[in-house]
Amino acid sequence: MIPVARISAAIEVLDDIIGRRRPAADALKDWGLSHRFAGSKDRRAIGDLVFDALRHKSSSGFAAGGEDGRAMVLGLLRLHRGLSVAEVEARIAGDRFAPAPLSAEERAALSEDRIASAPQWVQGDYPEWLAPNLSRVFGDSVVEEMQALAESAPLDLRVNTLKAEPDHAARELASELGRQAERPALSPLCLRLPLEPERGEPHIASTETFLRGHIEIQDLGSQLASEFAGARAGMQVLDLCAGGGGKTLALAAAMGNHGQIFAHDSDRRRLAPIHDRLARAGVRNVQVRTPRPATDVLDDLEHRMDLVLVDAPCTGTGTWRRNPDAKWRIRPSSLADRNRDQDLVLETAARYVKTSGRLVYITCSVLEEENSDRVSAFLAAHSGFEPVPPGEIVDAFEREAMITVGAAVRRLDLGLMMTPRMSGTDGFFVSVLKRRV
Template identity: 75%
Template sequence: MTPVARISAAIEVLDDVFSRRRPVADALKDWGLAHRFAGSKDRRAIGDLVFDALRHRASAAWAAGGEDGRAVMLGLMRTHRGLDVAGIERQISGERFAPEPLSAEERAALAEDRLAAAPDPVRGDYPEWLADELGRVLGETTVAEMRAMAEVAPLDLRVNTLKCDADRAARELASELGRQPERPALAPLCLRLPVEPERGEPHIASTESFLKGHIEIQDLGSQLAAEFAGARPGMQVLDICAGGGGKTLAMAAAMGNHGQIFAYDSDRRRLAPIHDRLARAGIRNVQVRAPKPNTDVLDDLEHRMDLVLVDAPCTGTGTWRRNPDAKWRIRPGSLAERIKDQVAVLDQAARYVRPGGRLAYITCSLLPSENGDQIAAFLDRHPGFSVVDPASVVAAYEAEAMVVLGEAVTLLPQGLMMTPLRSGTDGFFVSVMTLRS
């Protein structure tokens, strides 16, 4: 396909996403099935255009003075791909397979600096109805943080210390991929592969390093969140929303296979990947407990756990770098449902914490209603719990990892927050609480 044909295809996919309010992955898959002549490079290029357009949907649409796929693509080229009107006209020429030439109205809109007077949600590319929520926690940095959230995320890997050390894993990856991974200063066990659009994202799951269990794919923020929870050798730990096991695996490595982790999820289908992952990582101290009808499979753990980890269901507003279409599909109703889920799982988790034990609550969200507000409400319902000083949580990690986080995390009254702008991670909130002895 020619470059202009790829632009036409991207516009077609965007119109499908906008009109049917469907996940972009489904729209791209359906387009590929209907256009089997398109090769893998074409599909990847079209996907890159579509994802970039969704990252910057609000600002691109505003710049072009429209809301459909064509307007968003034109605005993307003008505001985020550095093309002036003449440059866009060379792309939008009306030749075979190319989009129609610019209209007089489009040309006039693209010639203006429309974003200079745009409202904050447009300049920051986030939903207007979340402006107050985000402003409560991000304040004057909201637009800058949301712009960082609209950038492409790097690929982060966690070194599995049960099988490998970071230096060796870095050498293995450099040899296998022909790319030298970066070593973020915030976490000694993180290897980062920056974005290289011309090469695409490497298929880590097919590398020897991955197949041998030396590395796992996990965002740096998720790695830090698991560390902040404070799992240590010999502990009894319950991961009550274990899902595919990302934080279970991280805690098992931190515990050196000593002690016991119980991995549970209310939906047994989410647990499906965990068994293979545990085996590949060489983990021996995890017991997976799947739900059973009419049976409380966690009944024997009540008041016995040194640590209960709640990786809570949430809106995922902190993951918009990786799921840019999700920020335009989120609605107030879905936020309300997640808040109800969080209340339920926090109340359930409290049952299993022993006196003197810890309860760690984690979300990949930046919204106060899912974070600090939830903790404040939980403490009202469970007065025996109190928040561990977030500064001491950070200090304990810094002492163990021999790093300095500095201003990379934001300390809040009920916990701490990581963001793309400050931390170089996805957005995460972590609160560690303890139960009075």
């Protein structure tokens, strides 16, 4: 396909996403099935256009004076890819598959600096209804924080210390991929592959480094959240919402395979991939507790755990770099539903924490309603728990990892927050609570 045809295809897919309010991946898949002549490079280029337009949906549409797929693409080319109006016109012209030429209204809109006077939710590319919620978290920095959350994310990998050393894994990966991974300052175990749009994202799961269990795909923020939990060799640990096992694997490595981790999830389908991942990573101290009908598979763990990890269900606002279409599908009812889920899972988790044990609450959300508010409500109802000061959590991590976190991790009253702007990670919240009695 020629470039102009890719632009037309992206507009078509975006209109489908907007009109049917469906996930971008589904719309792109359906477009590919009905246009089988499009090659892999064409599909990747169209997907890049679609996802970039969704990242910047509000600002791009505002710049072009519209809200449909065409306005999003025109505004993206002008505002975020730095093309002049003449270059935008040239980019969409010259072929029978090209979009219609710019109208006088579109040309006038693209010629103006409309963003400077736009509302904050337009400048920051987030849903208007969430403006009060996000301003509550970020205050005067909300636009800068949300613009960072609208950028593309790098690919982060965690070195599995049960099988490899970071330097060795980095050399292995460089040999296989022909490119060097960066080493973010916040972690000795993270290998980061920056974006290279012209090459596309490497298929890490097919590399020998991955297949031998030397690395796992995991955002640096998720890695740090696992470290802040403070799992150590010999502990009894329950990962209550283990899902596919990403944090379970990180906890097992931190414990050096000593002690016991119980991995559970209420949805057995989410838990299914964990078995193969544990085997590949060489993890030997995890017992998977798969849910069974009419059976409490965790009843023998009550009040026995040194550490209970709650990777809570949430709206995923912290992952918008990776799932840009999700931010336009979130609704107030979704937030209310997740709040109920979070309160329930915290209530459940408290049953398993022993006296002097810790309950670690993690979300990939930046909303106070899912973070500090939920912890505050839990503490109000459970006087036997108290928050571990966030500074104490950071100090312990810095001593162990021999790293200075500085301002990269924001210390709140009831927990820690990471964001793309501050820490170069997805958005995460971590709160550690200790059981006194």
